[in-house]
Amino acid sequence: MPVATKDVLRLATVGSVDDGKSTLIGRLLVDTRLVADDHLDAVAAASERRGVGDLDLSFVTDGLRAEREQGITIDVAYRYATTPTRKLVIADCPGHVQYTRNMATGSSTADLALVAVDVAAGLKEQTRRHLVIAALLGVRALIVAVNKMDTVEWSRAAYERVVDDVGALARVLGATSVVAVPVSALHGDNVVERSTRAPWYAGPTVLEALEASDAGAWERSCGSRLPIQWVLRQGGGGRSYAGLVSGEALRVGDAVTLLPAGIETSIRAIRYGGRALDEAAVGLAADVELDHETDAGRGDLIATSPLPRVTRELEATVCWFGDDPLDLRGRRLRLKHTSRTTPVRVRALEGRIDVGSLEVTDADALATNEIGLVRLATAEPLVVDDYREDRVTGSFVLVDEATHATVAAGMVGRPPFVTVRR
Amino acid sequence: MTALAPPSTTPGLDHLDALESHALFILREVVAECERPVLLFSGGKDSAVLLHLAAKAFAPQGLPFPVLHVDTGHNFPEVLAFRDRAAARVGARLIVARVQDSIDRGRVPDPGDLASRNRLQSVTLLDAIAEHGVDAAFGGARRDEDKARAKERVLSFRDEFGQWDPRRQRPELWRLYQGRVNPGEHVRAFPLSDWTELDVxxxxxxxxxxxxxxxxxxxxxxxxxxxxxxxxxxxxxxxxxxxxxxxxxxxxxxxxxxxxxxxxxxxxxxxxxxxxxxxxxxxxxxxxxxxxxxxxxxxxxxxxxxxx
Incomplete structure (x- = not known):
């Protein structure tokens, strides 16, 4: 049976607590009739029980008891929506600084950030922090919903002030596209339905901007990458190496290098779910056979040129989520990069990124939710690209050796938008 | 050039292939990282799809983990027959943990013959996880099912009491799934997290x-x-x-x-x-x-x- 293939856009909401992110997503889903009748009834019943009006739209995604009691988002809610032209995977993220780790979780797989800004409050420190984190994570397309326009009587001047402030920061952060929309998520203006209250605005609604965004469009990378996850033993004694293809598609006959060993060989066969293929597209969980019999295994990486680097020393940017500060004498850590996990030490802490000034200042430690530049030394060699070249081979997490908790998100390399002050 | 390869967006890949590939990736990653995984199998459509994916992920070899059915004793006969047929087809070892045994052993109160045993299943499940030393349990839960499920990680940590703490979930960045736990703790792994009922x-x-x-x-x-x-x-x-x-x-x-x-x-x-x-x-x-x-x-x- 044919299944309609639809372009998928992954988006994360970004912005400060109380600027209306969850209400915006609730409005988007309700007005596109993408909330099931019984879920909507339950939102209405919960709203009444908590005395917050007929329909508190934030309850569409704020599903935990504590979230509804406090009227805030604690962790990411994922929602799936299909419009006439594309599929949306929506990560509704928390705005509170305490839950920055959850915002980073939601943004790390996003193509686009839907930024909510309360027009009356302007661009807050926390919104700047989120925009910086989203930029670090490589989210370069923004839709800015300038929200609560009803509270400033749809003032064009107030709207433009916010658009100028966000636009200036977005340019510095290297955003490739910024679309601003004046909205009232509460009343439904310019989210799905076009508003008559802003005759001076001729641009798209939020839904139209989402449908038109090319954030999900493919850009060619610098080579194909297949981190080996698992070795499958084939009949007749052969082996194939399973992993998720990143960077560029991999083809039968491609000259490849097995890293970190540096063995040059080529792709003899590609399979997916037992079916032979000529080519494995990016994102396919393929398995491949190599021309030379080698003892490759989990943690090794198959690459086409230009090749990634093999290194035990990393310059990296980290978002620290641990409860205790990160310093040079801290807890024992492990690093997970693609399918390889290795002990790691922090060699040097080169500074903290001030999200206000985008300057790197000296620091002895990083507190919870701070972002810094570090130099790391790993026990085993890693096969890396700069994060800005490849999101898969450029990313890692740090794990506490004792509790196994994930305590940091790391990106290989330095963000271009920070300046080091000495 | 600096080009960014979003891990999620896959032109050239049908959306079902993208969902399937992500699920195969999760299955392989958990099996590689954890010592004793099991696949929770109810006989419903989601666990049937999960079992199908698991067989695909490790073919031509067999499943590298057993299948666990928590049996409430209140089954549709068609579903029990299907369970045995499905496990046999992929050559899986089937473990059945019975809620009735938990009742007989006094682990849970007997609610009576005609009352739902749905909630009692948690005790039977956690007892089976402890008995078999399970550190990772695959489940077919999807985020579109319920507002609490919508909040859950792909790899969801459970403490030594089997509890989920929605306020203390591990950060889960990119596709770096991290499933290590201390003895007595485990993770639930949900390869169908991003699937909708229609996708299934x-x-x-x-x-x-x-x-x-x-x-x-x-x-x-x-x-x-x-x-x-x-x-x-x-x-x-x-x-x-x-x-x-x-x-x-x-x-x-x-x-x-x-x-x-x-x-x-x-x-x-x-x-x-x-x-x-x-x-x-x-x-x-x-x-x-x-x-x-x-x-x-x-x-x-x-x-x-x-x-x-």
């Missing part, structure tokens, strides 16, 4: 995944109760004032037979079910699960206790 049915259609016959329209005696159609049988008997009617129904979910409702339906084929699901305005759990109606946060409360 489209995938069933594409792959020809075998399912229990009760997912398709058939004639059955039912009674109307609590706004649902309950199948009259061993575990559901008509109460005073209830009228038994013969109706053409199918099941959208499969759970404890005392609390799983049928929906009126003429969808006899997979294609007809796909069309029905695409047009549905009521969610699958809303239409069929009595256990989700107790309170605003039923699923969250059960999940905190260790539920699937």
């Amino acid at each position: 049915w489209q995938y069933v259609a594409r792959e020809g995944v075998d399912l229990p016959s009760i997912y398709f329209a058939h004639e059955r005696p039912v009674v109307a109760r609590d706004g649902m159609w309950l199948a009259v049988g061993e575990f559901v008997r008509p109460r005073d004032g209830e009228r038994v009617e013969e109706r053409t129904v199918r099941f959208r979910t499969v759970g404890d037979a005392t609390g799983t409702g049928a929906v009126l339906s003429n969808a006899h084929t997979i294609e007809e079910v796909v069309a029905e699901v695409a047009a549905a305005t009521v969610s699958e759990r809303g239409a069929t699960r009595g256990d989700d109606r107790f309170s605003e946060t039923s699923m969250e409360d059960r999940k905190r206790e260790g539920y699937f």
Whole structure:
């Protein structure tokens, strides 16, 4: 049976607590009739029980008891929506600084950030922090919903002030596209339905901007990458190496290098779910056979040129989520990069990124939710690209050796938008 | 040039291939990182798809983990037959943990023959996880099912009491799934997290995944109760004032037979079910699960206790 293939856009909401992110997503889903009748009834019943009006739209995604009691988002809610032209995977993220780790979780797989800004409050420190984190994570397309326009009587001047402030920061952060929309998520203006209250605005609604965004469009990378996850033993004694293809598609006959060993060989066969293929597209969980019999295994990486680097020393940017500060004498850590996990030490802490000034200042430690530049030394060699070249081979997490908790998100390399002050 | 390869966006890849590949990736990653995984299998459509994916992920070898069925004792006979058939087809070792044994051992109170055993399953499940030293349990849960599930990580940490703490979830960045735990703790792994009910049915259609016959329209005696159609049988008997009617129904979910409702339906084929699901305005759990109606946060409360 044919299944309609639809372009998928992954988006994360970004912005400060109380600027209306969850209400915006609730409005988007309700007005596109993408909330099931019984879920909507339950939102209405919960709203009444908590005395917050007929329909508190934030309850569409704020599903935990504590979230509804406090009227805030604690962790990411994922929602799936299909419009006439594309599929949306929506990560509704928390705005509170305490839950920055959850915002980073939601943004790390996003193509686009839907930024909510309360027009009356302007661009807050926390919104700047989120925009910086989203930029670090490589989210370069923004839709800015300038929200609560009803509270400033749809003032064009107030709207433009916010658009100028966000636009200036977005340019510095290297955003490739910024679309601003004046909205009232509460009343439904310019989210799905076009508003008559802003005759001076001729641009798209939020839904139209989402449908038109090319954030999900493919850009060619610098080579194909297949981190080996698992070795499958084939009949007749052969082996194939399973992993998720990143960077560029991999083809039968491609000259490849097995890293970190540096063995040059080529792709003899590609399979997916037992079916032979000529080519494995990016994102396919393929398995491949190599021309030379080698003892490759989990943690090794198959690459086409230009090749990634093999290194035990990393310059990296980290978002620290641990409860205790990160310093040079801290807890024992492990690093997970693609399918390889290795002990790691922090060699040097080169500074903290001030999200206000985008300057790197000296620091002895990083507190919870701070972002810094570090130099790391790993026990085993890693096969890396700069994060800005490849999101898969450029990313890692740090794990506490004792509790196994994930305590940091790391990106290989330095963000271009920070300046080091000495 | 600096080009960014989003890990999620895959032009050239059909959306079902993208979902399938992500699921295969999760299955392989958990098996590589954890010592003793199991696959939780209820006999429902989601676990049938999960088992199909698991077989694909490790072919031509067999499944590198056993399949665990938590048996409430309140089963549809078609589902039990399907369970045995499905496990045999992929050559999986089947472990059955019985809620009745938990009742007999005094681990949980006996709610009586005709009461739902849905909530009791958590104890039986956690006991089985402890008994078999399981450190990772695959489940077929999807984020579109419920507002608490919508909040859960792909790899969801459980403490030594089996509890989920929604305020202290591990950060989960990119596709760097991190499943290590200390002894006594475990993770639940949900390869179908990003699938919707419609995706599952489209995938069933594409792959020809075998399912229990009760997912398709058939004639059955039912009674109307609590706004649902309950199948009259061993575990559901008509109460005073209830009228038994013969109706053409199918099941959208499969759970404890005392609390799983049928929906009126003429969808006899997979294609007809796909069309029905695409047009549905009521969610699958809303239409069929009595256990989700107790309170605003039923699923969250059960999940905190260790539920699937």
